[in-house]
Amino acid sequence: MALQDALRREQTEVIVVGGGNAGFTAVHAAATRGRKVMLLERGTEDMAGGNSFYTAGATRIVHDGLEDLQDLVEHDDRHDRSVVPPYSADEYRADLEKVTEGKNDPELTDVLVKEVSPTLRWLKSLGLKYRLMYERQAYERPDGSFLFWGGLHVGNVGGGEGLIADHTRVAREHGVDIRYGYRATSLITDGGKVIGVRADTDEGPVEIFAESVVLTAGGFESNPEMRREYLGDGWENAKVRGTPYNQGDMIRAALSIGADAGGDFSTCHSVQWDAYTPNNESNRELTNRLTRQSYFLGVIVNRNGERFLDEGADYRNYTYAKYGREILKQPGSVAYQIFDSTLRGMLRTEEYDMPGISVESADSIAELARKINVDEKTLVATVEDYNDKADREIEFDPTVKDGKSSDAEPKKSNWALPLEAGPFYAYPVTCGITFTFGGVKTDTHGRVLNGDGEHIEGLYAAGEMLGGLFSSNYPGGSGLAAGCVFGRRAGALA
Structure with a gap:
């Protein structure tokens, strides 16, 4: 009885669990309707x-080109010299279907594509700030103009840090009511209805207790045991790019009361x-x-000095989220991105110029191999074969899929x-995990469903x-979108 008496109890109208982009967006949707909202964030402030917080803030939206974006993005003097190709709803759907190999939920996809642009404009009206992502999604051409590529053009001012500052x-x-240091542990139910959350502080x-609970507490990528259980052996060794707090707590809490996976x-x-680089997990700085x-500009080799994937299969936005797992499969779960001095200035x-970066350089490929402890003969042969079989007739153009190929294997x-x-440069890379694709099943309004679809x-x-939008891969910027x-949608109903 003493334990029960010591338990604190509070009341609100809407609880949102998890203070990332989705959580804050749900908060805004509920609060602007006049709801009394409490946000539970496991991290301290x-x-x-x-x-x-750890993202670049890139958000993939539908638009008709630069003129259509002028009311959304902050002014930049480079706009007058910029070409921003339109990105249509049909292209968005096709990209999602392509990279997920058709496993994306079509109803969720349709809602995402239709509502993402008006949703960002609504967030801007509340005070969030957006810009064109010159440093990540455009190349400056010889005439001084900028060409954007890959369907992903808009991001938050200040990146992920700016995104969270604006949301807060x-x-x-x-x-x-933002509660920092609150770790939600389970859901409180009454007759099958969720009526609140238990948390440790x-x-x-x-x-x-509340009328509605919105779960936005992320996946299980920060939990090595769950990674190994669901993703397979070796995944416990992946580096956690983002928050250390996404342990899968609320996924398990929802499943335990009957939510469908x-x-x-x-x-x-x-x-x-x-x-x-030291401190290469959850680095806030x-x-x-x-x-x-x-990586798509150069070649990637494993510790044996061998290439093992097509670095230029598609725009970076459509391959970067799946190539981490390919490196995890390599000896020691490490590979090396190799560039020469011609490419170095384009990185x-x-x-690639961040403080404390891991890099080795040398005047020859043979010397580079020795510095990174890769078999010298193999690496030299790999690069020579790649060079010999490279098409030297087609002009190199990183702003388009230029078809300038090498018939090396692969x-x-x-x-x-x-x-x-x-000189030549080698950047050692491993697998950095961002987020997991499994979660709870919802309808298109974010209502969590049980095994009977109710x-x-x-x-x-x-x-x-x-869960349901992504599988195997995803188009860059579609997660924040x-x-x-x-x-x-969830906050509008909660």
């Missing part, structure tokens, strides 16, 4: 923001990640700068510029907890 400010302006356990639990978003995403400055389909001009009254989900759309 200096560790808050979920995975969203807007929530506070609407009187939202520094002041002890608490039960918070949704999405693909066997795959995830994983990228090429700096292998050896470097965040997304530990990715190595100019992303914020990633083939490189685009951007196969021979590596001939020393809504569990009082329970909603959005963000990385919502989905968090906005389905967070808003």
